[in-house]
Each structure stands twice: as structure tokens, then as C-alpha cells.
Amino acid sequence: MSAESTEAREPGEPRPDLLAALTRISRLGAAMTRGRLVERAAEAAGLGRDRPAVGVLVTLRTAGKPLRIGEIADRMQVVGPHITRQVQALEKRDLVRRIPDPHDARARLIEPTEAGAEAANRYLAFLLGWFGDTLADWPAQDRDDLIRLLARFTDDATARLALLDGGED
Amino acid sequence: MSAESTEAREPGEPRPDLLAALTRISRLGAAMTRGRLVERAAEAAGLGRDRPAVGVLVTLRTAGKPLRIGEIADRMQVVGPHITRQVQALEKRDLVRRIPDPHDARARLIEPTEAGAEAANRYLAFLLGWFGDTLADWPAQDRDDLIRLLARFTDDATARLALLDGGED
DNA sequence: TATTGTTATACTCTATAACTATA
DNA sequence: TATAGTTATAGAGTATAACAATA
Numbered sequence: 001m002s003a004e005s006t007e008a009r010e011p012g013e014p015r016p017d018l019l020a021a022l023t024r025i026s027r028l029g030a031a032m033t034r035g036r037l038v039e040r041a042a043e044a045a046g047l048g049r050d051r052p053a054v055g056v057l058v059t060l061r062t063a064g065k066p067l068r069i070g071e072i073a074d075r076m077q078v079v080g081p082h083i084t085r086q087v088q089a090l091e092k093r094d095l096v097r098r099i100p101d102p103h104d105a106r107a108r109l110i111e112p113t114e115a116g117a118e119a120a121n122r123y124l125a126f127l128l129g130w131f132g133d134t135l136a137d138w139p140a141q142d143r144d145d146l147i148r149l150l151a152r153f154t155d156d157a158t159a160r161l162a163l164l165d166g167g168e169d
Numbered sequence: 170m171s172a173e174s175t176e177a178r179e180p181g182e183p184r185p186d187l188l189a190a191l192t193r194i195s196r197l198g199a200a201m202t203r204g205r206l207v208e209r210a211a212e213a214a215g216l217g218r219d220r221p222a223v224g225v226l227v228t229l230r231t232a233g234k235p236l237r238i239g240e241i242a243d244r245m246q247v248v249g250p251h252i253t254r255q256v257q258a259l260e261k262r263d264l265v266r267r268i269p270d271p272h273d274a275r276a277r278l279i280e281p282t283e284a285g286a287e288a289a290n291r292y293l294a295f296l297l298g299w300f301g302d303t304l305a306d307w308p309a310q311d312r313d314d315l316i317r318l319l320a321r322f323t324d325d326a327t328a329r330l331a332l333l334d335g336g337e338d
Numbered sequence: 339t340a341t342t343g344t345t346a347t348a349c350t351c352t353a354t355a356a357c358t359a360t361a
Numbered sequence: 362t363a364t365a366g367t368t369a370t371a372g373a374g375t376a377t378a379a380c381a382a383t384a
Contacts, residue, residue, distance in 0.1 A: 015297055015301060017316050017317075018316055019231070019293065019297055020320055021316045021319045022300065023231060024319070024320055024323035024327070025319065025323055027244075027246065027323070028323040028330075030246045030247075031246055031327055031331075032330070034246055034247075034375085035330055035333070036333060037330060037333060040333070051351085052351065062192060068366090069365070076199070077196065077199045077203055078203075078351090079353060079354080080365080080367085081352085081353080081354085081369090082351080082353080084366065084368085085367095088367095101365095104360080104361075105359085105360060105361085106360045106365045106366070107360095107364095107365055108366090127191070128184055128187055128188055131187060132187065133329075134322070134325050134326050134329050135322070142321075146315075146319070146322055147186050147187055147190045149314060149315040149318070150190045150193070150194065150315070150319070151189055151190045151193055152311075153303070153304070153315055154194055154196070155193065156303050157197055157201075157300070157303050158193070158196060158200055160299075160302075160303050161201065161204050161206060164206060220374085221373090221374065221375085238343060238344095239341095247375065248376060249342080249344085250343085250344070250346090250375090250377085251374080251375055252343095253345085254345095257344095273341095273342075273383080274382085274383060274384085275341070275342045275343070276341095276342055276343075276383095277342095
């Protein structure tokens with residue numbers, strides 16, 4: 001535990017700056033998914049409006065290697081059947097294909113097709129370009145700090161979240 | 170090393186650090202909502218598992234003043250009918266009440282009851298406590314930087330997002 | 339006529355349960 | 362018998378459309 005700052009947690013007014021930050025994150029998240037940014041990125045990539053399927057494609061793209069259904073589900077933190085359906089939809093559009101898993105005949109590996117990989121690249125380029133533009137006017141120091149601290153924070157928080165879910169107490 | 174960082178935006182591999190950060194944010198968001206953190210906070214506050222209704226209550230609590238339905242919807246970035254239903258549910262549980270809007274007889278103002286305000290406080294205390302604990306081991310400088318930069322970033326991004334949605338092209 | 343809110347309905351996304359095939 | 366995946370169904374959350382009341 002830390003010195004003063006984390007102790008000033010009265011039920012009424014706990015750490016106003018943190019509360020403000022969390023409130024903003026929540027609003028930004030809502031604005032991103034519900035707003036048009038993600039849809040525009042998908043359309044700019046020629047992927048239409050199927051957001052969950054785009055998520056699968058991006059997961060495969062950032063993984064950089066073929067993944068099994070269960071592995072995609074883990075990375076996206078959703079259950080298996082959901083991925084099954086998205087992969088089927090992507091397969092119909094020739095954006096992914098299934099290849100045998102040499103180690104396990106029950107599973108198959110999913111990989112993007114060339115078209116799928118290119119679409120994922122365009123999607124990510126759009127999205128990262130947009131965020132890059134948002135940060136373009138920032139001092140380089142602040143920009144680097146934010147990206148670095150954010151990565152660390154999400155790692156810490158995700159790890160603690162896993163503890164919470166695992167501990168079930 | 171961030172001199173040319175914003176220029177290295179090739180379609181294939183654009184700003185790996187930013188991509189990594191965004192991927193993590195997305196995963197953290199999924200883990201938070203789908204995981205049990207929000208539900209635990211709500212249960213710790215005696216609010217049960219009705220997440221959307223909790224969101225309304227927290228919105229009212231952080232606003233610090235009675236809000237109209239439309240204003241709650243704006244702040245939560247959802248449409249009106251959704252708020253109508255959540256407010257009705259909260260009203261049945263005596264967590265909010267409606268008071269007349271002195272300036273407009275069409276609208277009514279929603280405000281938390283004492284029980285509602287206390288539950289919102291407990292909820293926020295739990296959530297902020299959890300995040301505070303996550304940051305507890307951090308150097309104070311990093312902690313402050315993160316909160317400050319995050320607030321600025323979400324403000325900038327939200328403003329740009331509004332432009333995008335408004336400008337419809 | 340424009341605006342605030344409500345009611346009723348539909349859609350998107352994800353979860354759970356039951357089943358098949360391979361390990 | 363355990364595990365990977367699929368199929369079928371159910372649920373949560375939010376949107377759209379049609380309407381009522383007041384400005």
C-alpha cells in the first residue's frame with residue numbers, strides 16, 4: 001500500500017482525478033464502439049459492418065500466426081461458440097481459411113487469407129492513424145509517457161482482474 | 170526514440186507501441202465489463218446486477234445535480250428510451266425519484282434518493298479503491314502522469330470523435 | 339411545428355446447454 | 362473420461378419507430 005494518496009478514499013469523494021479519468025475512459029469506450037469510428041475503419045478496409053468478425057480478423061492479424069478457435073476466444077475473452085460463428089462468416093467471405101492442426105485432429109487452425117490480411121492491415125492503419133492524429137499535437141514526451149504507462153496499467157489491471165475472477169471469494 | 174514515431178505509419182506495421190496499447194485497452198475493457206469487477210462493485214454496494222441501471226445512478230451521482238432523461242442519455246451516450254426504462258427500474262427500487270422541472274412541464278428531473286446516493290458512493294468507492302490498489306505500487310510520478318495524460322487523451326479523442334460523427338464524411 | 343419523454347418492438351452481441359468427434 | 366469444436370437456444374443491452382404531451 002502507498003503513502004497518502006491511496007488512503008484518501010472516503011466513500012463520498014474518493015480521488016477525484018482518478019474518478020474523472022475513469023469516467024472519461026468509459027465515455028470514450030462507449031463513443032468508440034457505439035459511434036462510427038470502428039465502423040468507419042471497417043468500411044475503409046472494405047470489411048462492412050460486422051464488428052465481431054472484424055475483431056476476430058484483427059486478433060488473427062496481430063497474433064501473426066494461425067490460431068485455434070479456443071485460442072481466439074481466449075484472446076478476445078469471449079466463449080467458443082461465438083468465435084465459431086464469426087469464423088464461419090469470415091470463411092464465407094474468403095477472409096479466413098481453416099487449415100488442419102498437425103498436432104490435434106479435433107482442432108483446426110484459422111488463418112487470414114491474403115484478402116483478409118490486407119483488410120486487417122487497412123483497418124488497423126485507419127484506426128492507428130486516427131489515434132496517431134489525435135496525439136499528433138502532443139509533446140513527444142507526453143505521447144510516449146501515455147503509451148508506456150497505459151500499457152503497464154492495462155497489464156497490471158488485467159492481471160489483478162484475473163486474480164479476482166479466479167479467486168471467486 | 171519517438172522522433173519519427175508519428176510518421177512511421179505503414180499500413181502493415183503502424184506504430185507497434187500504440188497498437189499494443191490499444192489492444193490492451195480493448196482487452197481490459199472487455200475483461201472489466203465481462204468479468205466480475207463491475208458486478209462485484211455493484212453487489213458490494215447492494216445494487217444487485219443491473220449494470221445499466223447502475224450506470225444511470227453513477228451518472229446522477231457524479232453529475233451532482235438532478236438531470237433530465239435526455240441529459241442522462243447524452244452523458245451515457247445512449248438513446249432516450251433506454252434511460253426511461255432504467256429510471257423506471259431504479260424508481261421501483263427507491264434508488265431515484267422524479268421531481269418536477271420548474272422550467273419545462275414536459276420534462277422531469279431525476280435525482281437519487283438517500284439510499285441511491287449512498288449505494289452510488291459505495292459502488293464508486295469499491296471501484297476506485299480497486300484501481301487505486303492497482304496503482305498502489307507505482308511511483309507517484311507515474312501514477313499522476315497516467316491519470317493526467319489519460320484525462321487529456323480521452324478529452325481530445327472524444328472531441329475528435331464528435332467531429333467525425335457530426336461531419337458525416 | 340419542434341421538443342421531451344414513453345411505449346412497443348427489433349436488432350446486435352454474447353452466453354449457456356446439449357451434442358459430436360477425437361485424445 | 363476429458364477436451365475442441367459445433368449447433369441450437371436464451372439472455373442482456375441498446376436501437377428504431379410510433380405515439381403523447383407540452384413548448
